[in-house]
Each structure stands twice: as C-alpha cells, then as structure tokens.
Amino acid sequence: MNHLYVLAALIPVAFVLGWWASRQIGVRRSGAEVSELSSDYFRGLNYLLNEEQDKAIEVFLKLAEYNRDTVETHLALGNLFRRRGEVDRAIRLHQHLVSRPGLTDAMKTVALLELGEDYMRAGLLDRAEALFSDLVAMDAHAPSALRHLIAIYQHERDWHKAIEHARRLEVMTGEEEAPMIAQFYCELAERSRQHGARAEARDYLRQAFECQPDCVRAFMLTGRLLSEDGQHAEAVTAYEAAINADIAFTPDILPPLLNSYARSQQMERAEGFLRDMLGRYHGVSPVLALTHLYRQRDGERAAVDFLTAQLRLRPSVRGLMALIDATMDKIEGEARENFLILRDLTRKLLEGQAMYRCSRCGFGAKAHHWQCPSCKNWSTIRPIHGVASE
Amino acid sequence: MRPLAIVILVIFVAAGIVLGALNADLVDYDLAFFRMQLPKGAALLGAMVIGWLLGGLTAWVGVSTRQRRQLRADQKSPLTP
Numbered sequence: 001m002n003h004l005y006v007l008a009a010l011i012p013v014a015f016v017l018g019w020w021a022s023r024q025i026g027v028r029r030s031g032a033e034v035s036e037l038s039s040d041y042f043r044g045l046n047y048l049l050n051e052e053q054d055k056a057i058e059v060f061l062k063l064a065e066y067n068r069d070t071v072e073t074h075l076a077l078g079n080l081f082r083r084r085g086e087v088d089r090a091i092r093l094h095q096h097l098v099s100r101p102g103l104t105d106a107m108k109t110v111a112l113l114e115l116g117e118d119y120m121r122a123g124l125l126d127r128a129e130a131l132f133s134d135l136v137a138m139d140a141h142a143p144s145a146l147r148h149l150i151a152i153y154q155h156e157r158d159w160h161k162a163i164e165h166a167r168r169l170e171v172m173t174g175e176e177e178a179p180m181i182a183q184f185y186c187e188l189a190e191r192s193r194q195h196g197a198r199a200e201a202r203d204y205l206r207q208a209f210e211c212q213p214d215c216v217r218a219f220m221l222t223g224r225l226l227s228e229d230g231q232h233a234e235a236v237t238a239y240e241a242a243i244n245a246d247i248a249f250t251p252d253i254l255p256p257l258l259n260s261y262a263r264s265q266q267m268e269r270a271e272g273f274l275r276d277m278l279g280r281y282h283g284v285s286p287v288l289a290l291t292h293l294y295r296q297r298d299g300e301r302a303a304v305d306f307l308t309a310q311l312r313l314r315p316s317v318r319g320l321m322a323l324i325d326a327t328m329d330k331i332e333g334e335a336r337e338n339f340l341i342l343r344d345l346t347r348k349l350l351e352g353q354a355m356y357r358c359s360r361c362g363f364g365a366k367a368h369h370w371q372c373p374s375c376k377n378w379s380t381i382r383p384i385h386g387v388a389s390e
Numbered sequence: 391m392r393p394l395a396i397v398i399l400v401i402f403v404a405a406g407i408v409l410g411a412l413n414a415d416l417v418d419y420d421l422a423f424f425r426m427q428l429p430k431g432a433a434l435l436g437a438m439v440i441g442w443l444l445g446g447l448t449a450w451v452g453v454s455t456r457q458r459r460q461l462r463a464d465q466k467s468p469l470t471p
C-alpha cells in the first residue's frame with residue numbers, strides 16, 4: 001500500500017506540470033500574434049511614409065480590429081481621416097475613443113485634443129472652443145489647447161480673448177509671444193480707428209508698444225492717426241521710426257511718409273532721410289521718391305540724370321518704367337510708338353506680379369496682410385525684393 | 391522538434407519501460423465503486439498522464455473563456471469608422 005502515497009503525490013505534480021505546459025504554448029502563440037501585428041504596423045507606416053494614405057487606412061483599420069486595446073492605432077487612424085478631409089469619420093472615431101471605459105487619463109486628454117482639432121477642421125468652432133477650454137481648465141496639454149484657442153479667437157476676431165490666452169500661454173511655456181500680442185493690439189487699434197474712437201486707438205497702440213517697442217505696424221498706425229489729425233510733423237517722425245524698425249516695409253511706408261513730408265513742408269529733411277536710405281536699402285522705392293523730389297526742385301534734366309545713374313546700380317522694372325515715362329515727352333515719331341509698346345509691356349509685366357510673399361510658407365499676395373492667410377503666422381508676409389518688384 | 395527534446399523523450403520512454411518491467415507485479419485498487427487489478431508501473435504512468443491532461447485542460451479552459459469574454463465586451467462597443 002506504500003506506493004499509493006507516491007501515486008497521490010504524483011497526480012498534483014503532473015497536474016501542475018500540464019497546466020504550466022499549456023500556458024507556455026498559449027504565450028508562444030500570442031507572441032506570434034504580436035509579431036504579426038507589428039509587421040502590419042510597419043506596413044501601415046510604410047504606406048504613410050509613401051503618402052499612400054488610403055492603403056495605410058486599410059492596414060490600420062485591420063490593426064484596430066485585431067487589437068482593440070491599442071489606443072495609439074486609433075489615434076493614428078483618426079489623424080489620417082482628418083488629414084484626408086474625412087472629418088466626420090475622425091470625429092466619430094475620437095468620440096468613441098473618449099467614451100471608452102478604462103482609458104488612462106493621459107490617453108483620454110490626447111483623444112480630446114484630437115477631437116478638438118477635428119471640430120476646428122469641421123468648422124464647429126464653438127464646440128472646439130468649449131473642449132479646449134475644458135482641457136486648459138484641467139491643465140492637460142494646456143499649451144497645445146491654448147494655441148488652438150488662440151487660433152479660434154483670431155478666426156473670430158475676438159482680440160481681447162486672444163490677448164488674454166496668449167499671455168497665459170506665455171506664462172505657461174515661458175516662450176515670448178509679445179510680437180503676436182502686439183499684433184492683436186494693432187488689430188484692436190485699427191478697429192477703433194475705423195470706428196472713429198481715436199483715443200481708444202491710441203491707447204491700444206501704447207499697449208502694442210509695451211509688448212514690442214519696435215513694432216512696425218504700431219509705428220505705421222501711429223503715423224496714420226497723426227496725419228489724419230493734421231499733425232504731419234509728428235507723423236513724419238512715426239513713419240521714419242517705422243522704416244528704421246524694419247526697412248523691408250519701405251515700399252508700404254514711403255507713400256504716406258512722402259505725403260507727410262510735403263504737408264509739413266520738410267523737403268530738406270525728406271532729401272536727407274532718403275539719401276541716407278539709399279546706402280541701407282537696395283530697393284528702388286527711395287530712388288523713385290528722390291527722382292520725384294529732384295524733378296520738382298531742380299527740373300526734369302537733373303531728375304533723369306539721377307534716375308539713370310541709380311538704375312545702373314540697382315536694375316528694376318519699376319525704375320525702368322519711371323525712366324520711360326520721364327523720357328516719353330522728348331521723343332517724337334516712330335521711336336515714340338516703340339516706346340509706347342515698351343511701356344505697355346513693362347506695365348503688364350508688373351501687373352501679374354505678386355508683390356508680397358510669406359517668408360514662412362511662401363504664400364504670394366498682391367496686397368499686404370499682417371497675418372498670412374495661408375499659414376496664419378503674423379508679420380511673416382514681406383515685400384518681395386527683386387528686379388520685377390522693388 | 392529539437393534534437394535535445396528527442397533525446398530526453400527517448401530517455402524517459404526507456405525509463406518508463408524499465409520501471410514498468412521492474413514493477414510488473416499486480417496490485418489491487420479499491421476505488422469505492424469498483425475494484426481493479428493493475429500493474430504498479432501502469433498505475434504510476436496512468437496517474438501522471440491523467441494529472442498532466444487535467445492540468446493542461448484547466449489552463450486552456452481558463453484562457454479561452456477570458457478571451458471570449460473580452461471579445462464579447464469589445465463587440466458591445468463597436469468601432470464605427
């Protein structure tokens with residue numbers, strides 16, 4: 001009967017061994033599943049990198065079917081839908097993610113952020129605003145949420161809220177947002193000026209200068225306000241300060257500046273300033289202004305001599321057109337016909353040209369915008385310097 | 391199968407045959423409902439095989455029911471992209 005005890009002891013040992021072996025087989029099989037998943041993942045990634053987004057979506061959808069726990073796959077999928085413009089699908093996917101039980105808080109806020117971007121893309125700005133505000137209040141992904149909120153307020157032209165949130169962003173990230181805030185104040189000043197609230201406009205400009213002491217736009221607006229009030233001498237100072245702050249904006253600042261010089265009868269000062277600019281600035285605008293000035297003071301001959309000498313140094317289509325216009329009167333007969341054709345040609349050449357370009361995204365425009373309509377960056381659109389334009 | 395596993399298997403089979411031959415004497419077993427006579431070695435082998443199978447079965451049933459429950463929970467909240 002002794003060996004019965006041996007048997008009784010053997011059964012549990014065998015039981016445990018069998019149990020363990022079965023588990024081992026299970027683990028190995030799910031390992032094979034994982035490697036299959038990750039090969040799918042890399043296939044999807046490959047499609048993404050090759051810009052074959054529809055194939056990538058197919059693969060990621062399959063991945064999401066397989067393994068419903070991978071939040072990252074869902075996020076990638078939602079992102080793809082949004083980028084392809086299928087915003088409603090992106091919204092449904094992100095809503096599903098957010099409502100899923102057992103999601104970690106970190107993942108949930110990421111999904112909320114994505115959902116907010118979907119809403120923005122779909123134009124549901126009020127929903128996006130509420131969502132981003134919640135995120136900021138929760139202090140989750142606050143910098144990104146704040147940036148989106150600022151974008152929304154810019155779109156709605158709610159500059160006060162934009163300023164408030166930009167300041168919070170500054171505090172949160174420690175990054176300098178002052179130039180952008182100065183632009184918001186300039187927008188407010190411009191609006192007040194258009195509504196005739198001149199004192200209010202001046203107050204906004206003062207705040208713009210507090211943010212950014214060398215804000216070109218604020219100088220230009222100050223000059224405009226002053227010249228509208230008839231204070232032309234002060235306007236001249238403001239416009240000159242604008243050019244000194246950023247010389248690239250000369251083509252926009254010179255016309256009102258010249259007007260203010262003339263109104264305040266400071267032609268000596270004008271000549272001095274423009275002469276000084278010739279050394280610093282390589283565009284043709286100050287040359288044309290000086291030519292005009294010499295024509296009025298010293299006559300046609302002196303003006304044309306100055307213009308031809310300067311055009312040799314800085315070839316420019318606009319300068320050429322001025323030269324043609326100036327010599328037109330002296331020419332008679334067949335040569336005059338040819339000159340007329342030449343003048344038409346140069347005018348057509350200038351007509352199709354974009355005069356401004358965004359230094360960030362390359363957006364070309366015929367008129368100046370302080371905020372790029374394409375990439376939404378502030379004061380990145382600048383006058384183009386080249387033979388055809390400046 | 392790897393050669394090492396084959397060697398081990400052969401050794402165990404040989405050990406099983408030797409043990410079976412050495413313990414060939416019949417023993418009475420009283421299992422409450424019926425009695426039976428078995429060689430000692432066969433009883434040993436039988437006990438080990440039954441224990442092994444029961445252990446494997448328990449682990450498999452446990453894993454597969456858990457998977458099935460999870461699948462059902464996932465299908466209740468379907469993805470609608």
Ligand SMILES: [Zn+2]
Nearest residue numbers: 358361372375
């Ligand atoms: Zn741009």
